[in-house]
Amino acid sequence: MKNFYIKPKIEFGENSLNFLKNNVNGKVFIVTDKSMVTLKLVDKITELLPKNSLVKIFDEVTPNPTTDVVEKGLKELVLFNPDVVIALGGGSPIDACKGMLYFGRKLKITLNNKLFIAIPTTSGTGSEVTSYSVITEGNKKIALANEEMLPDIAILNPEFMKTLPKKIIADTGMDVFTHALEAYVSKVANPFTDAMALESLKLLNKNLVKHYNNAQDLEPRKNVQFASCLAGVAFNNSSLGINHSIAHTIGAKFHLSHGRANAILLPYIIKINENANERYEVLAKELNLEGKESFVKYIENLKVTLGIEKSLSELNIDFQEFQNLIPEMLSEIKADICTEFNPNILTDEEYIKLLLKIYFGNL
Numbered sequence: 305m306k307n308f309y310i311k312p313k314i315e316f317g318e319n320s321l322n323f324l325k326n327n328v329n330g331k332v333f334i335v336t337d338k339s340m341v342t343l344k345l346v347d348k349i350t351e352l353l354p355k356n357s358l359v360k361i362f363d364e365v366t367p368n369p370t371t372d373v374v375e376k377g378l379k380e381l382v383l384f385n386p387d388v389v390i391a392l393g394g395g396s397p398i399d400a401c402k403g404m405l406y407f408g409r410k411l412k413i414t415l416n417n418k419l420f421i422a423i424p425t426t427s428g429t430g431s432e433v434t435s436y437s438v439i440t441e442g443n444k445k446i447a448l449a450n451e452e453m454l455p456d457i458a459i460l461n462p463e464f465m466k467t468l469p470k471k472i473i474a475d476t477g478m479d480v481f482t483h484a485l486e487a488y489v490s491k492v493a494n495p496f497t498d499a500m501a502l503e504s505l506k507l508l509n510k511n512l513v514k515h516y517n518n519a520q521d522l523e524p525r526k527n528v529q530f531a532s533c534l535a536g537v538a539f540n541n542s543s544l545g546i547n548h549s550i551a552h553t554i555g556a557k558f559h560l561s562h563g564r565a566n567a568i569l570l571p572y573i574i575k576i577n578e579n580a581n582e583r584y585e586v587l588a589k590e591l592n593l594e595g596k597e598s599f600v601k602y603i604e605n606l607k608v609t610l611g612i613e614k615s616l617s618e619l620n621i622d623f624q625e626f627q628n629l630i631p632e633m634l635s636e637i638k639a640d641i642c643t644e645f646n647p648n649i650l651t652d653e654e655y656i657k658l659l660l661k662i663y664f665g666n667l
């Protein structure tokens with residue numbers, strides 16, 4: 305049976321935080337990271353909550369959140385027993401919060417149904433509208449998927465993205481690009497996901513570099529946020545592909561940010577996905593480019609503009625270490641939940657060749 309699932313309710317725009325003023329009561333548990341506290345972005349939430357609400361902030365989430373962080377947060381969440389849970393931050397706090405709620409329910413240790421609100425501060429993982437949560441255990445990233453992890457409310461407020469450093473705009477923006485692209489060429493793409501993925505790519509095409517150059521400029525900032533959320537809804541329904549499977553694997557092993565890992569891989573993955581050639585051609589035309597080849601060139605140029613490396617060797621990853629990890633990487637890539645929906649299914653030999661190309665930068 306095929307379906308297209310849309311949740312949560314999305315509050316958006318400059319006044320969207322007012323939702324908190326009118327709809328949040330009782331005990332509020334906020335899952336976030338230290339930068340959100342330092343940058344006073346958490347204050348934008350707490351100052352809107354009713355005076356009599358009891359607030360507890362768990363700010364120990366780290367980038368690429370681990371099972372330890374989820375466990376620690378879950379303990380605090382259970383002890384506090386809130387009515388409302390708010391995840392504030394990039395994909396890391398939102399995913400960690402989803403993990404806490406998921407395991408709390410699974411282990412039957414959270415007591416009541418909680419209103420779950422996700423407020424992204426990056427554009428972004430789209431995690432505010434997806435049923436995915438990516439958690440790191442040791443040197444492995446595990447992508448969990450369960451509809452129970454979908455937030456009830458997503459608040460898109462472009463105000464939060466003013467403080468983003470350039471490098472994070474580049475990484476997270478290219479994550480959005482990868483979501484939209486993989487959703488569009490996925491084996492289970494459909495007209496609903498196509499519409500959202502395509503609009504996301506068009507918005508990125510017009511706005512990502514502008515947003516990168518000036519995070520204070522509202523229009524591009526707002527449009528990249530829309531692109532992020534659109535791509536999230538698209539890939540939540542069509543899944544992703546091996547760009548993400550490989551990014552999960554190398555990201556966890558070599559401590560790369562998720563978006564950067566995706567961005568480095570993009571041109572190599574597009575080239576190898578020959579079963580999707582027609583779809584890449586359509587996309588290229590939509591962006592006023594000639595065809596697949598010029599689409600790859602366009603991405604390469606975009607990466608240069610955003611200061612993103614061409615290969616893993618440029619990141620000073622030791623080749624011997626990389627080579628030794630190939631068997632382990634291979635089994636993780638094949639087991640990743642995103643692999644199944646990639647247009648091409650690769651043999652082990654093809655994967656190894658691909659990994660070496662990505663390492664040395666032989667496109």
Ligand SMILES: NC(=O)c1ccc[n+]([C@@H]2O[C@H](COP(=O)([O-])OP(=O)(O)OC[C@H]3O[C@@H](n4cnc5c(N)ncnc54)[C@H](O)[C@@H]3O)[C@@H](O)[C@H]2O)c1
Nearest residue numbers: 339367368394395396425426429431434436438467468562
């Ligand atoms: N659940 C999903 O659907 C999904 C999809 C893609 C990626 N992910 C996962 O999400 C995580 C990555 O999330 P991310 O890329 O949003 O980054 P992140 O949440 O790890 O944040 C990266 C850094 O940016 C800082 N930051 C965030 N917002 C800021 C702001 N407004 N101003 C200044 N600094 C800010 C954070 O404090 C952190 O130091 C990875 O673990 C990845 O695997 C999840």
Ligand SMILES: [Fe+2]
Nearest residue numbers: 429479483562
């Ligand atoms: Fe992603």
